[in-house]
Amino acid sequence: MSAIHWDSFFFLFFALVTCVFAVAVVVSNNIVRMAAYLVASLCGVAGLFFLSGAQFLGAMQLMLYVGGTVVLLVFGVMLTAKGPFVSMQSGGGQWILALLTGGSLLAVLLQTVGQVRPIAEPNPAAIAAANPTTTQLGAGLVGIRTDKVGPSSSAGNKSGAYAGYLLPFEIISVHLLVVLVGAAFLARAKRRVRDTQQGLELGEEGLEPGT
């Protein structure tokens, strides 16, 4: 028996964490527990990112998803979870339909995965040679690609200069700004309007016994 391949061991560990907690999110009825399971599942995905050589994405997953998006979700849970809304059950018929749909979708996806052949054999030597991709990502955003050197890239450069991802990056930045302003506008407390409405209702209630 050969020695344990530690990459495979950690892949198995993170994959199990990811899948088990994702299933736990689905089967759990308590919304607070679902949020906790989601944190564990997203941390497992971040571990898989680190393992496949995308260090920057793994760190970004931990900071943005686990630190940002899930905290946002937890705030949503805290603001809306009252009494009966903490755990809401679905009917048995809905579970059967959802499991049927999910099972058939999973069968189709797994069959497709079985047909995927990697373009090259897995190359463990590249793991040792792989540099942290943060600098490459930053340079690639402005059009300097370090990962595609060779005849194909030079041919691509002859036909047209590689534009990078600068324009999508700008668009997504402005999109994020607009979305956050819109979210703050949507979620703001309409206190003045409600106060006047409550005042009117109180006035009407105060008037009602008299009339």
Next chain:
Amino acid sequence: MDLLTQPVGLSHYLIVGAILFVCGVVCMTIKRNAVGVLMGIELVLNGANLNFVAFSSPQLEGSAHGLGLDGQFIAVFVVVLAAAEAAVALAIALCFYRNHATIDVDRGNELNG
């Protein structure tokens, strides 16, 4: 035990991505809590992201012929878009909760004909 002594390949990552995607779809369809539906969306986006990263990884895909860094760029954009989507969807859920005094998505049926 065979998996422990062999290096993992691309298809292993794709299987994990497929399981995450299906869990997210089932979560979206089965949950009655609007925040639970949002969690399903997060799972779906993570499954897709995992596939992008696996296809762009040099040690899984072989170098220079795969997606290269393009997959990681798309994954970065997906993460940012997911954050934006979660912010807006939570604002809508809060509005829904304020207007209907419930978070059950089955109760939002005013447009039912």
